[in-house]
Amino acid sequence: MAIYNDISGILLADKPGQITSFKTVHKIKKILNVKKTGHCGTLDPAATGLLIVLVGKATKLQDKFMKQDKVYRSSFLLGTITDSGDLDGKVLELKDASLVTEEGVKKALKKFEGEIFQIPPMFSALKINGKKLCDLARKGIEVERAPRKITIKKIELLSFKDNIADVRVECSSGTYIRTLAEDVGKILGCGATVAKLRREKIGNFNVADAVLPQDLDNKEILEAKLIQTVF
Template sequence: MSRPNPVSGVPAGVLVVDKAPDMTSHDVVAIARRSLGTKKIGHCGTLDPMATGLLMLVVERATKIQDLLMSEDKEYQGTLTLGVSTTTQDRQGEPVEEKEVPAFSTEQIDAAFGEFTGNFEQIPPMVSAIKKDGVPLYKLARKGQEVKRDPRPVYVNEYEISRVELPEVDFRVECSKGFYVRTYAHDIGQSLGCGAHLSALRRVRSGRFTLERAITVDTLKTAPREDLFKSIISLAEISLMRGA
């Protein structure tokens, strides 16, 4: 794969991409580097391969505010499937336990979601980028190893249940950075006593950034470079958006 030729005049800022399924966040960064002609690109907040939606790419000098942008609240739309727990807490893992799903009422499901609001702690999943003695947990998980993970403080500002067709439940959640939605789905399943896994996920907001100005991965691959430059949200506009 050829490396991008450095291009003078690449604007600094944030390019919002609507990530397609079955690709990693790093795949999107690699495409952007070739399409924009610069190596100085990072992303704000990893999306798992099965997930879609908002992925913020920081370009050129915007890489200096990457941590600042990543620290903001996120909003997701997702689906959890009751009755099956998996090794990864999502549909990409292997089933580890299957249970019959009782005929839960919407009120019972809402009560389980309600247990995970405000401030609480999550135990990060083994399949995550968190490091143990310098090694990412997902690499240990691939070797069949499981290590003790310390609970991490997170919070949920708001949630909404939009569809209940057992065993599936559609929901929306506004949460803190470092929040694992698949762990959220898993824990709700444990609360209900039948287990669950995350079967669909879409990020729709990060801080003040939404999908309204997002470009698709296909556009990122094929659009003229000048058009892509116009899609980059400038540092000046970002400062105004954030009220800085």
């Protein structure tokens, strides 16, 4: 019979790119030698940034953190359309974005502030009839998805150069930045896809306080960074 460490708490992890959220959490689970772990909001494999990892009894808090607002920084590559909404996917079409101006991008972004409806992407962890959309998408199957109401509290253009718009988005839970990039691209008439994505905040938790990617296999650092709370 396996013997596990009886520890509980909240761990802020800075997820590296090119690894799934599940594998990141599983790695932490093994290093801490605990029976139960969970996380609050899946990040795309290529994405980096804040992942709230719940350890032990803290897994009871998952619903609470899942519903909190989030802040992302992302680079939208204009003129490129992929099947996944990011550069991990297959390029479907390339369009000329040379006439798009910084002012045009700002105006397009502003159209998405407030309450809007989004259709979840096929390449997502969302389940329909018990099946993950991403698993269906990899088989070439597309199913109808109902639009979902989300809130973009603030979206700002940080820079625009060489057809790349760097943006920061403050949004409600359930917002897909890849879908936002695609919808902005449609408004601009040239298409767009996510080139980079980083989650900076979930509620009051900031990635600046998270365990660095290179320290995620260091047991002492993980234990020292574990936030104790009331469960």
